[in-house]
Amino acid sequence: MLEVRQVRGGHDRADVLHAVSLDIAPGETLALLGPNGAGKSTLMAALSGTLARRSGTIRLDGEDISSLPSHLIVSRGLALVPEGRHMFSPFTVADNLRLGAIRLPQPTRARLAERHEFVFGLFPRLAERRSQLAGTLSGGEQQMVAIARALMSSPRMLLLDEPFLGLAPRVVEEIHQALDALRSTGLAMLLVEQKLDIALTFARRACVMVKGRIVLEASSAELAARDDLGELYFKLARAATRG
Numbered sequence: 001m002l003e004v005r006q007v008r009g010g011h012d013r014a015d016v017l018h019a020v021s022l023d024i025a026p027g028e029t030l031a032l033l034g035p036n037g038a039g040k041s042t043l044m045a046a047l048s049g050t051l052a053r054r055s056g057t058i059r060l061d062g063e064d065i066s067s068l069p070s071h072l073i074v075s076r077g078l079a080l081v082p083e084g085r086h087m088f089s090p091f092t093v094a095d096n097l098r099l100g101a102i103r104l105p106q107p108t109r110a111r112l113a114e115r116h117e118f119v120f121g122l123f124p125r126l127a128e129r130r131s132q133l134a135g136t137l138s139g140g141e142q143q144m145v146a147i148a149r150a151l152m153s154s155p156r157m158l159l160l161d162e163p164f165l166g167l168a169p170r171v172v173e174e175i176h177q178a179l180d181a182l183r184s185t186g187l188a189m190l191l192v193e194q195k196l197d198i199a200l201t202f203a204r205r206a207c208v209m210v211k212g213r214i215v216l217e218a219s220s221a222e223l224a225a226r227d228d229l230g231e232l233y234f235k236l237a238r239a240a241t242r243g
């Protein structure tokens with residue numbers, strides 16, 4: 001589904017990403033773990049085409065999307081739910097969804113209606129609040145809008161950058177359930193998450209990024225069975241520094 005090979009890149013002259021490679025199978029959920037500043041969001045930007053300077057190869061269902069601009073990457077079926085949600089705050093929920101649908105391939109009236117029905121089915125609360133300004137919603141509701149907005153383009157693969165950050169446990173649970181429902185539709189997902197327990201219960205496989213490198217890749221069961229997980233980041237960070 002997604003094939004990432006030797007991706008390098010950064011925001012200014014120094015590389016943040018050092019030859020990152022990873023694979024996601026159709027319908028698979030992969031968790032990307034790693035401490036703050038590891039480069040997880042930078043990788044999301046590279047994959048979604050918003051990182052100006054990048055090299056390496058990114059293939060989506062075999063098609064090389066490495067040098068496509070971000071709007072074409074969305075219309076190919078890869079959508080990002082960015083870190084910090086990035087709502088269009090002065091716009092209503094409905095407007096935010098409409099903006100998400102701009103890259104929907106063949107945006108017929110029926111297709112748009114189907115997309116609305118899908119996201120409102122997933123997050124019924126958004127249907128109730130469709131005329132409310134996004135900026136006046138709670139954090140959890142804003143996260144729902146961010147996910148719904150990405151889903152309006154009918155993606156086959158969804159990148160989620162720390163969707164649970166700063167949310168109350170009850171809302172985390174609610175969004176977790178929505179993501180479970182999405183997974184059961186066959187949507188492939190790459191979930192960036194700092195909390196191991198959330199990541200490992202959500203994804204079957206996880207990789208750990210430290211200082212712009214994937215330093216570990218394992219099944220979630222394997223990772224969960226380690227009793228030194230707390231120290232793991234620290235050790236890996238040291239190893240990455242030496243390497």
Ligand SMILES: Nc1ncnc2c1ncn2[C@@H]1O[C@H](COP(=O)(O)OP(=O)(O)O)[C@@H](O)[C@H]1O
Binds near residue numbers: 037
């Ligand atoms: N817009 C930016 N301009 C310059 N440097 C950035 C920018 N965003 C992130 N960085 C730097 O890139 C590195 C990786 O950051 P980031 O990808 O946000 O990490 P993570 O998402 O894993 O916390 C950090 O050193 C950070 O300071």
Ligand SMILES: [Mg+2]
Binds near residue numbers: 040083161
């Ligand atoms: Mg980040």
